[in-house]
Amino acid sequence: MSSLRRLFQYAGVYRRDAYLASLFSIINKFFDILPEVLIGVAVDVVVNREASFLAKLGVSDSFHQLLYLGVITALVWGGESLFEYLYQIRWRNLAQNLQHDLRLDAYRHVQKLPLSYFENKSTGKLMAILNDDINQMERFLNGGANSIIQVLCSTVMVSAVFFYIAPQLALIALAPVPLILLGTFWFQHRIAPRYATVREAAGVISGRLNNNLLGVATIKAFTAEDFEARHIADASHHYRQSNRSAIQLSAAIIPIIRMAILSGFVVTLVYGGYLALNGKIGVGSYSVLVFLTQRLLWPLTGLADIADLYQRSMTAIERVLDLLDTPIHIHYEGQPLGQIKGALSFEHVSFSYGEQPILKDISLHIAAGQTVAFVGATGSGKSTLLKLLLRFYESQQGSIKIDGIESKAIALLDLRRAIGYVGQDVFLSDASIAQNIAYGQQAADITAVMAAARAAEAHEFIERLPQGYDTQIGERGQKLSGGQRQRLALARAIYKNPKILVLDEATSAVDNETEAAIQKSLDQIAKGRTTLVVAHRLSTVRNAHCIYVMEQGEIVEAGTHEGLLAQEGNYAALWRLQTGLRENNVELV
Numbered sequence: 073m074s075s076l077r078r079l080f081q082y083a084g085v086y087r088r089d090a091y092l093a094s095l096f097s098i099i100n101k102f103f104d105i106l107p108e109v110l111i112g113v114a115v116d117v118v119v120n121r122e123a124s125f126l127a128k129l130g131v132s133d134s135f136h137q138l139l140y141l142g143v144i145t146a147l148v149w150g151g152e153s154l155f156e157y158l159y160q161i162r163w164r165n166l167a168q169n170l171q172h173d174l175r176l177d178a179y180r181h182v183q184k185l186p187l188s189y190f191e192n193k194s195t196g197k198l199m200a201i202l203n204d205d206i207n208q209m210e211r212f213l214n215g216g217a218n219s220i221i222q223v224l225c226s227t228v229m230v231s232a233v234f235f236y237i238a239p240q241l242a243l244i245a246l247a248p249v250p251l252i253l254l255g256t257f258w259f260q261h262r263i264a265p266r267y268a269t270v271r272e273a274a275g276v277i278s279g280r281l282n283n284n285l286l287g288v289a290t291i292k293a294f295t296a297e298d299f300e301a302r303h304i305a306d307a308s309h310h311y312r313q314s315n316r317s318a319i320q321l322s323a324a325i326i327p328i329i330r331m332a333i334l335s336g337f338v339v340t341l342v343y344g345g346y347l348a349l350n351g352k353i354g355v356g357s358y359s360v361l362v363f364l365t366q367r368l369l370w371p372l373t374g375l376a377d378i379a380d381l382y383q384r385s386m387t388a389i390e391r392v393l394d395l396l397d398t399p400i401h402i403h404y405e406g407q408p409l410g411q412i413k414g415a416l417s418f419e420h421v422s423f424s425y426g427e428q429p430i431l432k433d434i435s436l437h438i439a440a441g442q443t444v445a446f447v448g449a450t451g452s453g454k455s456t457l458l459k460l461l462l463r464f465y466e467s468q469q470g471s472i473k474i475d476g477i478e479s480k481a482i483a484l485l486d487l488r489r490a491i492g493y494v495g496q497d498v499f500l501s502d503a504s505i506a507q508n509i510a511y512g513q514q515a516a517d518i519t520a521v522m523a524a525a526r527a528a529e530a531h532e533f534i535e536r537l538p539q540g541y542d543t544q545i546g547e548r549g550q551k552l553s554g555g556q557r558q559r560l561a562l563a564r565a566i567y568k569n570p571k572i573l574v575l576d577e578a579t580s581a582v583d584n585e586t587e588a589a590i591q592k593s594l595d596q597i598a599k600g601r602t603t604l605v606v607a608h609r610l611s612t613v614r615n616a617h618c619i620y621v622m623e624q625g626e627i628v629e630a631g632t633h634e635g636l637l638a639q640e641g642n643y644a645a646l647w648r649l650q651t652g653l654r655e656n657n658v659e660l661v
């Protein structure tokens with residue numbers, strides 16, 4: 073029940089809707105049961121005529137009694153239909169509203185989680201929760217909730233009629249009900265973990281599919297189709313197995329409950345018939361009881377089905393609510409960041425993703441408006457340092473300051489708004505080029521978009537595209553070349569017009585000539601901004617005010633290009649290597 077309680081708490085604003093929907097379900101059930109009682113009254117009319125129940129109410133003529141009965145029946149059916157319509161509308165709209173809220177809340181929450189969360193979770197599994205699991209709720213609220221209420225109602229209403237007509241018989245006929253309810257609870261308890269395994273397995277399939285669809289070109293290039301198909305087959309097999317185990321239990325419950333029902337039905341049929349034969353109850357009452365046993369006990373077979381649906385939905389909802397309860401562990405709040413100059417300082421910053429230290433006691437100061445570069449061996453921690461600035465991760469020791477303000481004290485969104493970032497993995501949306509450059513803005517300022525594209529040396533290639541700035545670039549920008557994608561990412565950061573520009577290998581995929589052109593515009597753009605650049609090609613960073621050479625998480629050399637050459641250290645050796653190869657016309661770097 074705890075999942076249902078959690079769902080109720082979550083759906084607080086819809087409580088009124090849920091109560092109304094439940095009320096309509098109850099009224100509908102009331103009308104639904106009445107025809108059986110009316111059959112009894114009809115039998116009573118034709119058997120007892122002037123001595124019938126209706127005659128006692130004052131309708132003495134038998135024919136009039138029948139007419140009277142006909143009108144009541146029409147009203148009852150009309151009422152049943154009306155309230156069926158009303159409860160359907162309420163429950164189904166409630167399902168849609170709740171699902172919509174839950175989907176948005178879950179998505180918003182996921183967006184706030186730290187990057188480390190995503191590194192430890194498969195995207196596919198998250199997709200399974202955000203999509204499939206949330207959709208499960210619709211199934212439950214569309215039918216399940218109403219069915220539970222109606223089964224409970226019919227049990228209460230029919231029991232009342234039973235006790236009114238034949239209390240002894242009622243006790244015997246209803247004896248299986250508690251057993252059925254207990255059995256259903258037991259079943260629900262047993263099947264819950266099996267459904268949890270099924271949902272997990274569904275998440276794994278979704279994860280694998282997602283991974284493979286993203287890597288379809290690699291799969292083809294390595295002719296790994298069969299290999300990957302086997303992976304999917306394994307995941308699908310696991311899904312099938314876990315479902316099989318759930319099905320085994322789920323399929324047994326209805327036949328078992330039916331047997332329990334059978335006992336109640338046989339008792340009413342035989343014992344009730346015996347009472348009628350001996351004149352202890354009337355024929356009309358007997359027929360009402362037989363019909364009502366049907367009406368009472370049959371829906372109880374459905375109870376198992378409902379319990380099954382309930383458990384499946386609750387397992388899914390539990391996963392969504394757990395996701396919503398995942399602590400964010402990031403301080404979004406903080407002091408607002410007004411207009412900044414862009415001075416940066418790293419003071420004794422140390423960081424590790426896990427056990428292994430990645431950055432060790434880094435201290436450096438970047439004056440506002442300066443351009444600095446980080447170079448060095450792959451894996452030495454350059455990107456990590458930039459990510460700490462954006463607070464993708466929080467440093468374990470030391471502090472990073474912007475204009476002297478501790479970055480952890482700044483409102484996170486303000487901090488990120490002040491920084492234009494081009495990461496190593498360019499992410500573009502399935503939208504037009506203009507929308508990608510003006511990313512995150514409702515309306516793109518096309519003049520500014522073009523200016524940013526010019527600065528990133530992207531304008532020419534964009535103009536050559538058939539639809540220019542309106543060209544749709546496909547999912548993740550797959551219709552563009554790697555270099556074109558990078559230039560769009562750069563244009564996007566420039567369009568943002570930030571005080572701090574962070575470029576992590578932002579031009580690694582473009583040719584030397586384009587890079588030189590970008591370099592020229594960047595020299596212009598960097599004016600009045602603090603720019604941090606990570607690059608492997610040293611020629612890109614030779615004009616920086618300061619170049620930091622990193623090795624295994626430490627800054628081992630720092631200075632201007634000329635200064636570092638004069639030091640004759642790692643930088644000078646790397647420079648000679650890169651330019652030496654150039655002199656021999658080998659374009660390797």
Ligand SMILES: Nc1ncnc2c1ncn2[C@@H]1O[C@H](COP(=O)(O)OP(=O)(O)OP(=O)(O)O)[C@@H](O)[C@H]1O
Binds near residue numbers: 430454456457
């Ligand atoms: N999210 C992560 N979780 C765990 N370890 C990570 C993560 N990101 C990077 N690392 C590790 O941290 C180290 C530094 O990585 P980083 O990306 O900062 O290096 P880099 O100097 O930018 O390298 P490159 O020049 O290849 O881009 C590497 O050993 C890497 O394996």
